[in-house]
Amino acid sequence: xxxxxxxxxxxxxxxxxxxxxxxxxxxxxxxxxxxxxxxxxxxxxxxxxxxxxxxxxxxxxxxxxxxxxxxxxxxxxxxxxxxxxxxxxxxxxxxxxxxxxxxxxxxxxxxxxxxxxxxxxxxxxxxxxxxxxxxxxxxxxxxxxxxxxxxxxxxxxxxxxxxxxxxxxxxxxxxxxxxxxxx
Numbered sequence: 677x678x679x680x681x682x683x684x685x686x687x688x689x690x691x692x693x694x695x696x697x698x699x700x701x702x703x704x705x706x707x708x709x710x711x712x713x714x715x716x717x718x719x720x721x722x723x724x725x726x727x728x729x730x731x732x733x734x735x736x737x738x739x740x741x742x743x744x745x746x747x748x749x750x751x752x753x754x755x756x757x758x759x760x761x762x763x764x765x766x767x768x769x770x771x772x773x774x775x776x777x778x779x780x781x782x783x784x785x786x787x788x789x790x791x792x793x794x795x796x797x798x799x800x801x802x803x804x805x806x807x808x809x810x811x812x813x814x815x816x817x818x819x820x821x822x823x824x825x826x827x828x829x830x831x832x833x834x835x836x837x838x839x840x841x842x843x844x845x846x847x848x849x850x851x852x853x854x855x856x857x858x859x
């Protein structure tokens with residue numbers, strides 16, 4: 677080794693000793709070691725949780741036999757739900773929606789008599805043709821619709837308003853001989 681190389685080595689050694697003995701270097705090494713230990717610990721815990729969740733079996737829920745002979749006059753803790761169930765009406769033939777929409781063209785107050793009672797009589801026109809139909813009110817005392825109000829004619833022959841936001845009169849279609857479809 678030449679003297680120049682030996683001088684360079686001896687000059688760098690004190691700096692290296694100072695860096696290794698400094699408090700910042702010691703804290704950085706401790707921080708790195710703690711960080712690596714934390715990652716390893718979390719990894720082991722995660723793996724143990726995954727293994728435990730795979731080993732758990734599904735629990736069988738026992739069936740409860742509800743007695744059917746509960747007296748109705750005794751209050752019970754079991755709720756009683758009496759909700760009406762409405763099933764959809766399935767059309768036998770294909771009918772487009774526009775064929776079922778009608779508009780009111782005329783209202784004759786108490787213009788229809790049935791079984792000694794007077795009902796409002798409405799004239800409807802289909803929106804896509806010149807077909808007309810007459811119908812009498814079902815819900816007496818409800819608001820009568822305005823001329824031009826749109827109604828939907830269902831399979832049962834009942835004109836129901838398209839806007840159901842408030843109680844507007846419904847009507848039952850009258851056949852040509854003066855009787856309703858379901859009399």
